[in-house]
Amino acid sequence: MNATYLSSLSKEDLKRFVDSFDTVLTDCDGVLWVENNAIEGSPEVLKKLRELGKKVFYVTNNSTKDRKDYVSKCLKLNYQATEEEIVSTAYLVANYLKSINFRKKAFLIGSAGFAKELDLAGVKYVGFGPDPMPEGLTTLGSLEGGLESLLEPDVGAVLLGFDPHFSYPKMVKAASYLSDPNCLYIVTNTDERFPVSSRLIYPGTGSMVAAISACAARDPLVVGKPNPYVAEAVSKIHPLDPKRTLMIGDRANSDVLLGANCGFRTLLVLTGVTSLDDVDKWKKSSDPEDKKLIPDFYLNKLGDFLQLL
Ligand SMILES: [Mg+2]
Known part of the structure; x- marks a missing residue:
């Protein structure tokens, strides 16, 4: 939980980082897409991670779609996906x-x-x-x-x-x-x-x-992030070793906190809710709850990962 800028790692440290996980749990809104547009570079990063043998799950708190809808959306925006890989709250x-x-x-x-x-x-x-x-009613009493x-x-x-x-x-x-x-x-x-x-x-x-x-x-x-129930659900279909799992997200109080609650590595991307100013504030805070919101690593956008892989 140092909020290390991933791009600042040496080649050796980057390789060590990439080798350190075999499962990726990624949030969707604010990481892979915003509304109906893919965030530039994100599809290529997921494709590359799969090529490197990483297992990918889409873990989203959004409850407005069923899993079939999510698979369609993923495919439309150039993300490979099966229903089994979609972990949605509904x-x-x-x-x-x-x-x-x-x-x-x-x-x-x-x-x-x-x-x-x-x-x-x-x-x-x-x-x-x-x-x-x-x-015509102002209260339901009548x-x-x-x-x-x-x-x-x-x-x-x-x-x-x-x-x-x-x-x-x-x-x-x-x-x-x-x-x-x-x-x-x-x-x-x-x-x-x-x-x-x-x-x-x-x-x-x-x-x-x-x-x-x-x-x-x-x-x-609460079944969604940051509740570890999500991770339990994933582990029923794919054995999860927390130490070899990377959680990617844009929102600290759901994505990063899930990582802290489950012992995952965390990568914050700055294309959504949480900003670097938020992270700096938590770094200065003495509240241990704030410390849990600090990611291990961050990137400006997930697409920046591609040139590091
Ligand atoms: Mg999000």
């Missing part, structure tokens, strides 16, 4: 529910990709899609049929991923289901914002999680 939640033999209904706050993963896992759910405040009419029977889990239709009625329902302590509360990730470079702030899933957690007065199970 899939992780669906897989988790399947693994515990969940038989009740779930209340889903999420988007189409999340719903599709639940379908594939055979998990029944309600709540998907727009759920605006009924016209709802015809009473508040109870809002709730479905047999809901055993509240699931939360990014939902463009997040609304007050959804908050009411989620918090009401969660008032039953036996109701599971599982969320894909806690990233507060999307990594976009403009003056507009786009709230991410984490902002929605904060709202639901506040009104339900409960903490969720």
